[in-house]
Amino acid sequence: MMKKIIYQYMLLAIVVLLAACEPKVDDFKPSKGTADFTKFIAIGDSYTAGYTDGALGLRGQQESFSYILGQQLMYVGSESYHQPLVQAEGSVGTTVIDAQGTLNGYFELKVTERGLSPVPSVGNMAILAEDVYDEDNQNFGVPGAKVTHLVAAGYAQANPFFARFASSDVTHVLGDAATANPTFFSCWLAGNDVLSFALAGGVGGIGNGVTDITDAATFESALAAVLNTLTAKGAKGVVGNIPDVSSIPFFTTVPYNAFVIDAATAAALNAKYADYNTAAESVGLPPMVFTEGPNAFVIYDESIPAQLGHRRQATADDRLLLTAQSEALSWGPTSDPILGNELVLTKDELSMISTATNQFNAISKNLADGFGLAFFDANALMKQLSTTGIIIDGHHYTGTFVTGGIFSLDGIHATGRGSAIIANAMIDAINDTYGSTVPRANINDYDMVKFP
């Protein structure tokens, strides 16, 4: 009998031991360092707003870098992250897709006659007419906004994406953001101050036009005004800089020589440009030469004399826009095979862009340091992605269009996962600057491009 009891107790002991065998784990302890994350706001452009796959919609708003950063900051005291969420179904972009003036919605990757290709869905214009103003709003990202727009009164009248959530049609973005009384902010304008010019194929100059490059002095005073206002009550924050166009797939995907033709077409083009070649030779410019297979596109270049029609063949020093691909594919056998000015960034235009990008980035860094803010080097991150790529948590990410994992189907904005990588880079900058331990997001929790 005694034996039996002993056995029973020993059996019980074994069962208890099995159940209690969880390994002991050291818990992670988040800390806020010298920053106060109680009220976080994000101010910026389409990246901040959650624009992805060529449009603004609820899906993108819930996986933007600012949303992800907002979630991670809740570990260190942030109380909320309210956004002007899209109420209607679907999404809306800025490209007109039919004669009625309908705008695009999210691009979707589809199997088409020429293989896998992003195809725009039909946008929901009702989104642009929404009025979702809320005094609790914490996301002041406006698609299309330049730094100068943030301080422009009445900007809601010019930009329906701002009108959706603006407090009035005479306010400016910075004013609404300051009213939110942030204790912490992100201020990242990923580049409309140069990107608008680049996206238009370099049609424009230095100035305040929609497709102009912002003048450096104007850029500096606008950004200084933004940071000055937001830090006036002691708020801390993170400032991002501008990635160079050479690391954005919208400008790197279509090769200059992706004009593929057969022998007959090549012969016809050589005949067609015989006169051009004679004239070009007389002014010391290179001739146009076509052979069977891949050829350099004929492009518009303002600097080429008028008697040559301002056209020449592209070289490796030019960049074709992503939209050039569909333009070229739409050419019939008798079309004039020239890519318009709006589809090409020539060497000279690229040099203007790069000069401005460098100037703006120097100004951003200077101001961030001056105001004691964390600095997110978006340019370095994107450059690394477009060259070596980055291996994170089991996958090698690159800047390649569609398959790289970072960029969405518009070739400019990030996927959910790209946004998480950006948010983590900001978190690293914040932790470095303020001695905090904000936990990084798990990038594998977020989506990449979805294949059909």
Added chain:
Amino acid sequence: MKRIGLFCGLLMLSFQLFAEGYQVNLQGNRQTGMGHTGAGLMMGASSMHFNPGALSLMDKKYDFSLGGSFIFSKNTFHKQSPSAYEAKSDNPMGTPFYFYGATKINDKLAAGLAVTTPYGNSLKWGDDWDGKYLIQDISLRAIFIQPTIAYKITDKLGFGVGFMAVNGNVDLNKALPAQSADGVASVNISGNTWAFGFNAGLSFQANEQLSFGLSYRSKVMVELDEGDADFTVPPSLGGIYPDTKFQSELPMPANMTLGVGYQVNEKLLLAVDLQYVEWSAYESLNFDFEAETVPDSHNQRDFENTMIYRLGAEYTLNEKFQFRGGVYYDSTPIPEDLLTPETPGTNKIGMSLGCGYQINDKLSLDASLLYIHGNKREDGYAPTNFYGTYYTNAVIPGIGINYSF
């Protein structure tokens, strides 16, 4: 009495070993109770695994032994700081087993058959955990079938050798970095094949008290020529990732063990083993896919040779009962920056208890209980940049039955 028998049976669950890499040292419940020592001991039929040389010195005409263990292992992963992410594995219970049957053909010669499972791995992190591109779950199993013959050179010296036919089986799942509306792409890798090796040993009974043993179990290279790779990918990528065959190989490393047994007095037996495991055979894990569109996969491992230090004791209470205890230290073969969640190895300490119960003069039971504590390890796999802190432990009860006459 019947109920006592049942409880006794449950209690006798022997607690066994769950060793570093994907080795499983749980091949005899008596040995497991003693820290899995045994190379220097005369353990009857089970010597075929521990030291075939000792088989020739067995004192019974027939000896059979059958048993198994139940591995309850837990792994916790805490992502590299700063991160709040934590994952716990939900490992299926591992069930290594053994069977030994041996007979003395004449005074000099003994022969037998051993069926053991000295390698295996069973780990399930889940389909959607953070390391899903490295591994979701893995099941690795190897059954060793070993006919053995042993010869008594002198009354004190025995030599034995066994031929090992190994059936290896692998089944693993990992996610692939492609998505469709239906979810994340993945691949299932599975295969089964045969491979061969040998096990040899020398056993020396120096005097009444002292015995020595040296055994060598060869490397077995399990080469899979026709494994199945089944891809679950978005339909538009189905042409690039068709279901295909693959070639791969995985070494079951060689083991060299030196053991000493010391009979202190009638009651107390002590044992020490030094087990050298030649893990350096595991240089990489490669999958060469037959379909040309599927990129081959080469994964650096570069394991290092390790030593396991074992200490065991057995105390004979009376004719019926024996009590056992043991400890061992098992260092990890996995170098820094090459630690994967598929084999999250770390230096481990094993502590075992066991008991033997002699039911009658032919039949006995052995039970063991082993607790393995893995030191926490903050490390990761550099080639895919996946880092964090791994915590591991296991509780392993085991039970065995012996029949000899």
